[in-house]
Amino acid sequence: KNQVEQSPQSLIILEGKNCTLQCNYTVSPFSNLRWYKQDTGRGPVSLTIMTFSENTKSNGRYTATLDADTKQSSLHITASQLSDSASYICVVSRNTGFQKLVFGTGTRLLVSP
Amino acid sequence: GAVVSQHPSWVICKSGTSVKIECRSLDFQATTMFWYRQFPKQSLMLMATSNEGSKATYEQGVEKDKFLINHASLTLSTLTVTSAHPEDSSFYICSARPGQGVSSYEQYFGPGTRLTVT
Numbered sequence: 001k002n003q004v005e006q007s008p009q010s011l012i013i014l015e016g017k018n019c020t021l022q023c024n025y026t027v028s029p030f031s032n033l034r035w036y037k038q039d040t041g042r043g044p045v046s047l048t049i050m051t052f053s054e055n056t057k058s059n060g061r062y063t064a065t066l067d068a069d070t071k072q073s074s075l076h077i078t079a080s081q082l083s084d085s086a087s088y089i090c091v092v093s094r095n096t097g098f099q100k101l102v103f104g105t106g107t108r109l110l111v112s113p
Numbered sequence: 114g115a116v117v118s119q120h121p122s123w124v125i126c127k128s129g130t131s132v133k134i135e136c137r138s139l140d141f142q143a144t145t146m147f148w149y150r151q152f153p154k155q156s157l158m159l160m161a162t163s164n165e166g167s168k169a170t171y172e173q174g175v176e177k178d179k180f181l182i183n184h185a186s187l188t189l190s191t192l193t194v195t196s197a198h199p200e201d202s203s204f205y206i207c208s209a210r211p212g213q214g215v216s217s218y219e220q221y222f223g224p225g226t227r228l229t230v231t
Contacts, residue, residue, distance in 0.1 A: 036222075043117075043206045043222035044157070089156060101147075101220065103156040 002027045004104035006090050012110045017080055021107045023073040023090030031095035035064050035075045038087045038106070047075070047088075080111045116140055117209050119223035126197055126230055134192045134226045136207030142187035143209035147220065148180075151204040163190055197230045204228075 004025045013019050025033070032051045036044035048057045048064040050073075056065050061078045077084055090104040116139040126132050136146060145164050149157040161177075163169040163184035171177045181193040190209075194201055204227050208220040 041204070041225065041227065043119075043208075043225045045222070046219065049219065101159070103158075105156045108154075 002092075002094060002102050004090055004092050004102050006088075006104040006107050008107060009105070010108040010110070012112055013080055015080060015082055015111050015113050018076065018078050019080060019109065021075045021077075021088050021090075021109070023075070023104055025071050025073070025090070025092045025102070025104075027071075027092040027094055027102050029095045030068065030071075031093040033064075033066055033073050034091045034093065034101075035062070035073075036089045036091060038089055040086070044089055077109075080109075082111050082113060085109060085111045115211070115219070115221045117207065117221045117223040119205075119207055119226050121226060122224065123227040124229070126228070128198055128230055129196055131193055131195045132197055132228060134194075134205055134207075134228075136190045136192070136209065136223050138188045138209040138211075138221070141209075141211045141221075143190075143211060144187065145210045146184055146190040147208045147210075148182060148190075148192050149206045149208070151206060151225075157206060160192075194228065197228070199230045202228055202230045 007022045034049045035047040038044040047062050050057050050066045063076045066073045087106040087108050089106045092102045094100045118137045120135045148160045151157045160175045161169045161171045163182050165184050165187050169182040184190040204225050206225040208222045210220050
C-alpha cells in the first residue's frame, strides 16, 4: 500500500531552536519527494523537491534529506522563527505516468516566543 | 512565478444550492489541474485530475455528478459543488502543473477555498 507517515504529529519548540521532522514512505514506484509548508487556511507551499539521486537539498533555513534505500526523509529547520509555525507535509510522487502525489498527514509545528 | 489563484477564498451557501470555485494559473499554462479536499487536521485528499479539453478523472468514492469539473483552458479550471450539503463543507484546494520544461513535474497549489454549507 502506498503510504507516507510523518512524525511527530505535532511539535512545540522555542523560537531560535532547531528541529527535525521525519517522513517514512512505502510509495512505489518512486519519482520524487517533496516537503510543503501549509499555513492555517492556506494552500501548501513547496519547500524542497528531491529525486531519487538527491540526498540533500536546502532552501534557506530548511534542509531536507532523502535516503531512498531506507525510504526515509527528514526536514531540518534551523534557527526557528515564529513564522515557521505551520503544518509541514511530506509528499511522495509516484511515477505512474502522470506523477500522482501521496500525501503524509503532516507535522503541526508551533514555534513559541 | 508559478502562481495559482482561487476564487472565492471563502464562501457560505445554503444547503441544496450549487457553488462554483475557480482555479487559475496566473503566469504559466497548466495542462493538468488537480482538485483536493482537506478536512480539519487532515491531509489533502485528491478528488479529481483534469486535463485541458478532456473529461476529468475522478478518484474512487468521489461523485462526478456532484463535483463537476471543467478545464476549459490552459489557465482555468472550475469545480462546481452541486446540491451542496453540510457534509460538503471543507477546504478545497486546486493545484496546477506546467505543461513543459524542467518544472513540468512540479505542482503549484492555490491558496484554497473554504466552503461552508449551512
